[in-house]
Amino acid sequence: MFRIRKEFHFSASHQLTHLPDDHQCARLHGHNYIVVVELAAEALNADGFVRDYHDLKALKIYIDDHFDHRHLNDVMNGPSTAENMAKHFYDWCAARWPETSAVLVSETPKTWAEYRP
């Protein structure tokens, strides 16, 4: 199996309003997010690629247009946890690129959430 990954960065604010008031993440705060998209294929295409990294530019445009320097509570349906963000980006990518195998989202240098069906 071949696997490729590409990383995307954006900055955004959010507030996890479903958490108790004394939870730090119930307060308005922000993160420098990292999104990693992974694609997998048993065989390479004629170019020797799982998929051309350049094709993934559409995700950069989507992130820049809808997520970068936005308030995620206004963007996401439901809580903007890293898990929900990973699933959201997985669904967006899988609808375009059937080789999509997983999406990982980091909110802080120490945390990663992954959606891998």
Ligand SMILES: Nc1nc2c(c(=O)[nH]1)N=C([C@H](O)[C@H](O)COP(=O)(O)OP(=O)(O)OP(=O)(O)O)CN2
């Ligand atoms: N499973 C999840 N837990 C938490 C999420 C999440 O999306 N999924 N999100 C948050 C906060 O939004 C934020 O990410 C804070 O994370 P946390 O690691 O708790 O914060 P710190 O960087 O301040 O951690 P320290 O260990 O104190 O440095 C919370 N949990």
Ligand SMILES: [Zn+2]
């Ligand atoms: Zn947060």
